[in-house]
Amino acid sequence: MPDATNSVVIENLVKRFGSFVAVDRLNLAVRKGEVFGFLGPNGAGKSTTIRMLCGLLKPTSGRAAVAGFDVARDPESVRQNIGYMSQKFSLYNDLKVIENLRLFAGLYSVPAKQLEERIAWALEMANLKGQENLMTRTLPGGWKQRLALGCAVLHRPPIIFLDEPTSGVDPISRRRFWELIQQMATQGVTVFVTTHYMEEAEYCNRLALIFRGKIVALGTPSELKHNSMRGELLLVECEPLGRTLEALQSAPGVIDAAVFGNALHLSVEDAANSAPIVNSFLRERGLTPGKIEKIRPTLEDVFVSLTSESAAEARTQ
Amino acid sequence: MTEPLQIAIAADGLKKSFPGVCAVAGLSFNVQAGEIFGLVGPDGAGKTTTLRMLAGIMSPDSGSATVAGCDVVRDPERAKHWLGYMPQRFGLYDDLTVDENIRFYADLFGVHKGERIARSTQLLTAAGMSEFRARRAGNLSGGMKQKLGLVCALIHKPKVILLDEPTTGVDPVSRRDFWRILYELAGEGVAILTSTAYLDEAERCHRVALMHQGRLLFCDTPSNLKSRFGKGVLSVTSTVPRRLRAELEHLEGISSLVLTGDGAHLVVDDAARRIPEIDARLKQARVAFDSVQQVEPAIEDLFVDAVAGEEVLNA
Numbered sequence: 317m318p319d320a321t322n323s324v325v326i327e328n329l330v331k332r333f334g335s336f337v338a339v340d341r342l343n344l345a346v347r348k349g350e351v352f353g354f355l356g357p358n359g360a361g362k363s364t365t366i367r368m369l370c371g372l373l374k375p376t377s378g379r380a381a382v383a384g385f386d387v388a389r390d391p392e393s394v395r396q397n398i399g400y401m402s403q404k405f406s407l408y409n410d411l412k413v414i415e416n417l418r419l420f421a422g423l424y425s426v427p428a429k430q431l432e433e434r435i436a437w438a439l440e441m442a443n444l445k446g447q448e449n450l451m452t453r454t455l456p457g458g459w460k461q462r463l464a465l466g467c468a469v470l471h472r473p474p475i476i477f478l479d480e481p482t483s484g485v486d487p488i489s490r491r492r493f494w495e496l497i498q499q500m501a502t503q504g505v506t507v508f509v510t511t512h513y514m515e516e517a518e519y520c521n522r523l524a525l526i527f528r529g530k531i532v533a534l535g536t537p538s539e540l541k542h543n544s545m546r547g548e549l550l551l552v553e554c555e556p557l558g559r560t561l562e563a564l565q566s567a568p569g570v571i572d573a574a575v576f577g578n579a580l581h582l583s584v585e586d587a588a589n590s591a592p593i594v595n596s597f598l599r600e601r602g603l604t605p606g607k608i609e610k611i612r613p614t615l616e617d618v619f620v621s622l623t624s625e626s627a628a629e630a631r632t633q
Numbered sequence: 634m635t636e637p638l639q640i641a642i643a644a645d646g647l648k649k650s651f652p653g654v655c656a657v658a659g660l661s662f663n664v665q666a667g668e669i670f671g672l673v674g675p676d677g678a679g680k681t682t683t684l685r686m687l688a689g690i691m692s693p694d695s696g697s698a699t700v701a702g703c704d705v706v707r708d709p710e711r712a713k714h715w716l717g718y719m720p721q722r723f724g725l726y727d728d729l730t731v732d733e734n735i736r737f738y739a740d741l742f743g744v745h746k747g748e749r750i751a752r753s754t755q756l757l758t759a760a761g762m763s764e765f766r767a768r769r770a771g772n773l774s775g776g777m778k779q780k781l782g783l784v785c786a787l788i789h790k791p792k793v794i795l796l797d798e799p800t801t802g803v804d805p806v807s808r809r810d811f812w813r814i815l816y817e818l819a820g821e822g823v824a825i826l827t828s829t830a831y832l833d834e835a836e837r838c839h840r841v842a843l844m845h846q847g848r849l850l851f852c853d854t855p856s857n858l859k860s861r862f863g864k865g866v867l868s869v870t871s872t873v874p875r876r877l878r879a880e881l882e883h884l885e886g887i888s889s890l891v892l893t894g895d896g897a898h899l900v901v902d903d904a905a906r907r908i909p910e911i912d913a914r915l916k917q918a919r920v921a922f923d924s925v926q927q928v929e930p931a932i933e934d935l936f937v938d939a940v941a942g943e944e945v946l947n948a
Contacts, residue, residue, distance in 0.1 A: 351894060357804035358774040457676045483801070486675030486845075487832060487933045488940060491891055498892055502875060512804045515833060515933070520894040536895040538870045538923075558820040574809055575816050576837060578856070612928075616833070619805045 323348045323475050323506040324369065328378035331364050338364040340529035341378065348474075351497060351507045353520030357623055361529040362510050366477060369508070371395050383474050396425075399468035402479035406464045407452050413439075413463060414448040420467035438466035441496065458489025465496065475506045483513055494519045514615040523615075527623045541613050545621050547571055548587040549613045552580045552594060553606035560603055567597045572621065579607070581617060639666040641793050641824030642687060646696035649682050656682040658847035659696065664824045664840075666792070669815055671838030672828040673932070679847040680828035681721070684797050687826070688718040701792050714742075717791035721798050723782030727771030731762065731781055734770055735788060742789035749788065756784040759814045761807075776807030783814065794818065796827040800834065812837055832933040843936055850939045859930050864888065864938065865904025866930045867911070870896040870923035880918045881911060889937060896922070900934055 324346035331339040339361045346352045356362045367373040369382050371391030380387045383397040400406075407416055417435045426434050439445045442462035447455075455463065461482060468476060478497075482490040497519070501507055509520055517523055518537055525533040525540075533544045554560040557575055564573045564582065569590050571583040584590035587610035598605045613621075642664035649657040657679040664670040672680050685691040687698055689709025698705050701715035725734050732753070739749040757763050760780040765773065770781060779799055786794065800808050815825055819839075827838070835841040835855060842852040851858060871877045874892045881890060881899070886907050889900040901907040904927045911925050 353894070357806050358776045358802075483830070485830075486678075486940070487937050489675070491937070495892075498875070513831065514805070515831065518893045522894070537893065538895050556820060557816060575813060578839060578854070614833075616805050620809060623806055 321347055323384075324352075324380070324382055324508065326365075326369075326378075326380045329365070329368065329375055329380050330377045331361075331368060331373065332376045337529055339368070339375075342526075342529070342531060344524060344531065344534075346506060346508060348506055349501050349504045351501050351519065351521045352509065353517045353523040354508065354510045354526065355512060355517055355523055355619065356526035357512065360526045360623075362526055365526070366479070366508075366510055369394075370398060370400060370477060396471070397473050397475065399471070399473040399476040400479075401464050401468035401476065401481055406467060407460060409451075409453040411452055412449050413444060413452060413455070416452055416463060416467055417470065421470050424471035426471050434470050434472075438470055441469075442466040443492075456489075457485040458492065461485055461489065461493055462496065465493070469500070469505075474504070475508065476500070478507060478509045480511045480513065480516065481509065482516060483511075490515070512619075514619065517615050525619060525622055532622050533618070537615060540618050541615065545583070545613050545618050547583050547585045549611050549617060550582040550584055550587050550590060550594065550608060551576075551611045552582055552598075552608050553578065554580070554598060554603055560598065560605075563598065563601050563603065564594070567594060569593060572624070574620070581611075583617075583621060640664075640699075641666045641668075642670075642698070642700050642826055644683070644687065644696070644698045647683065647686055647693045647698060648695045649679075649686060649691070649693050655847050657686070657693070660847075660849060661696075662842055662849065662852055664793075664826050666824050667819050667822045668840065669819050669825045669827065669838045671835050671841040672826060672844055673830075673832060673835040673838075673841050673936075674828075674844035675830055678844040680844055681797055683844075684718070684720075684795050684826070684828060688716065688795050689713065690718075712793075714789070715792045717786040717789070717794040719782050719786040719794070719796045719799055721801070723779075723786065725770045725778060725782060725785070728769060730767050730769055731757070731773070732766045734781060735785055738785040739788045744789050752788055752790065753784065756787060756814070759810070759817065760784060761810050776803040779803050780807060780811060780814075783811065787818070792823055794823060794825045794827075796825065798828055798830060800829065800831070832931065832936060835932040841932065843932070843939070845936075845940055850936070855932065858932065858935055862930045862935050862938070864930070864934075865901045865907065866928050866934055867899040867901060867904060867908065867925055868896065868928045869899070869911070869915075869925050872921050876918075876920050877915065877922060880914055880920055884911065884914060886910075889934075889941075900930075900938065 322345045326342050326344040329339055329342040354362055368375050368387055369380055371387050371394035374388055382394045385393040387394050417438055421431055444463060482493050497507055511517060522536055523540060524531050533540055561573055561580060564570055569584050573580050573582050591608045595605055595608055640663050645661050647657055647660040660683060674680055686693050687700055689705040689712055692706060700712045703712035705712045735753045762780060800811055819825055840854050843850040874896055877897055878890060878892055886902045887899055891898045908925050915922050
């Protein structure tokens, strides 16, 4: 069923392994040309979902369509219309740059007539022209990543799946890589990113956070930071941190406390109200707090807050 | 009531080259007891080589290093009793259970039974893994495996811990467990040297050293590094980030502009002066945006700025 605006449509998707529900009635639509981030802790159901979307695993019930093809009924067409890149597994280190490109062109059945033109395009895109004969093993991390991306898109798929595409590369190469991704998205390619690195999540137009097989939050990075956390966040500087943390567990109005760098991040209902209360609470216990101020939550604060809230709800049910 | 500073790790002019590449180019730094020191930098910066030399499993071409008062270059065996080292791939036995793996490492280090039981109970509780003692290591998630590796590396109560990218592949929730354990240990006076490729983790260390191509770019507390950064960092939220860039690209005073998923991240020479200029330009061009806000610089901003500056110098 072709869909003009969405390239990924997921309806009531379920996957069970025995009695374990890995993906639990998932609903989601990803728009064409969107850079979409799929986040979640280990074991949340991320990989299971991706494997179903790539036509590698049959859903237990529900349906999913990728590039207009049903993943259960027509997995072969799904696979012809997607690109997949993960930094870790995709390249052959003992092949030259050009040999990797030829290999992937063959795997994706790029027609012989288009082969040279497609490879030239990929080299250009990945900024690797003139480096065709280098051994892949000797390439710096950032170059490898661009080559892996080039290999994954040789057949011009309308959708690409990226699995932690820039983990471990230096920030400058990472920025270059995401520039490329954004250019592709501008040309209408849909990009589906899975990651648990918030540095990568910031580059996505929209994010879904999945936990225990369900989506627990969905929105742009700034929507998530502004709307999805219960209460507000206080930064508290106070040495020794360990004792401060212990004391604050029983402080009035404190929802959660976590160590962050040389300071604590404290979730509270109302930051302006809580700051003086926290201050005197600590002083009464012989501690001398330094800075106590309201801060904007990071995506990681949001992630941790939402996953622990959902875990608490699951326990009380 | 501060105790006198105690140097737990001292590196002095460490150098190591491999055929065709200088991995570590004369590295000097100290880590104190009770300090969490982050060695931060991209893949290939020389972090792993540095840790291997400090762990006494690779000898430097030149330079010296002491760990817990022992010279690891001349007498690497002596330091091992005080040292916990967790390489990137920690040697867990997949077909042994969590408890059996811990017992194996405890025996290697000659830890007595009573001590082993007390210590492993305490560490497994802190790691949130008490329920998984009977599970085989091969059936643990990536985050759990890393935490088990840490428990094994800590079973003999080392005074100095060397961790090589311990949180790679670990989700944010487990990552917080991991860091909580590190802070507790630091509170007990243990010195911790940890490497990471994630610059956001640098923010959690007492001090960080940014490493690039075998050398240190800076070494200081995160807050000192940030307050010394002479530039302003701005964040703009917009539904049309690409149009926003087209308008701002050639504006004066912007040294870096990165598109994020829902806006842009900018580094400018003078925030107070540039905020109204940017605001006016965007309004004039009718680009939809929320507001231009100054934000705290991230370690990543400092790193990119320093490396870009270096590239200019080298050009």
